Amino acid sequence: MDNFLQFFGTTGFANLTVGNVVMIAIGIAFITLAIRKHYEPLLLVPIGMGVIVGNIPFSKDMRLGVDNQGAIVVEDGRVLTETIKDHDGAQSERVRYIPGSVLGYLYFGVSQGIFPPLIFLGIGAMTDFSTMLSNPRLVLLGAAAQIGVFLTFLGALSLGFTEQESGAIGIIGGADGPTAIFLSAKLAPGLLGAIAIAAYSYMALVPVIQPPIMKLLTTRRERRIRMKPPREVSKTERIVFPIAAFLICTMLAPGALVLIGMLFFGNLLKECGVTERLAQSARTSLIDIVTILLGFSVGASTAARNFLQRESLLIFGLGAVAFAIATAGGVIFAKVMNLFLKEKINPLVGAAGVSAVPDSARVVEMVGLQEDPENHLLMQAMAPNVAGVLGSAVAAGILWSALTN
């Protein structure tokens, strides 16, 4: 009986908290939303399953969580060593090392900011910058939407978060999951789980959050503005662009070097025409593998004792504000541009300046079609959409450079 009770004490049932139950329910809700509503299924299924896995309680001695990334044993400031014997009986000394857990090793790619640049490589290899190259003025809309990042940074400061935490929270307004994870890993590792979940949740909810803001800020007449179809872009332009744009962005904001570098490297693989196999791997197998590992390990990092805190709720609130401001920023800036332009821009495309690619461009298309069933805005909206990816990566680089200790 004692053995049974001892065993029962190690089971999840004995150690389950209300927080764990809540988090498991959230994980199930993510999976349900992904399957039934098709909200970002490629992200929400791995994250949802990760949340469930990360909230199964276990005894501390089992060292199964994402926190256990392995450690060297130090005592009184001295690294401890141990003697080992090989097959021939020869002895040697090695550093005493406590191995990490499997989840800990998977999470290493998140905590050290390795996965986000690899995802950017894949995004670069699948992104067609032609629409942006054919309509350069729409690039500015991608910059306008980044106002959400910097206003939320100030908002987070006013709520008592530290500078570093505020910078990491602000980047949720960039609506770019990998960028949010990258910056949180650098500036506020303790908030990484909450920020990542908030960023991906709002990206999944783009079709719900953006349309009311877009409609509120535009008149029916503005929503019906038709734009010229994009021009054909030459192959040389498409090859030159990633190299030149990389140089421009990183000379101004070197902090964006890794993200922008991988993005444009992926794009060069796609456009140069002689590395199709590499581009194909980057945009399919590589990005899929990294997305699985990133989504799952981020989900697994949301153990209730760390995640269900007041800070997480504030981060979710600030994330919603950031997203709304970013959307409004893009739309309002398009209206301001129209004051000076002969060929008017449909202000709806400003909403695509948040970088949730391609969801926000799809939302622009959807809202545009509601007003005029023959007015397709998808191609035009892709321009600020990919510019938004650049804008949020540059914003992340600036915040990282300015706030890193």
Add this chain to the structure above:
Amino acid sequence: MAFDNISATHLQLALTGMTVVFAALAMIAAFIYLLPHVLSRLEVVAPPASGASSSTNGDEEIAAAIGFALHHHETQSTGQPGR
């Protein structure tokens, strides 16, 4: 909310950040605008070598060679062009 937490340095960072983002994307926009003009000038100064702009890849060249060989063979054996 405590707006006292926001110092002049923070406001400066937010403003500078927004300016740098705008500057970066404005420079990219300007570059994109100028690129076709620069490329067309370059084509005048240094026209691309004939064949260099060909969009055919290796497979298409091989297919064209096979097609030509078949056509040549049929013309030789029947005295008429193939179907």
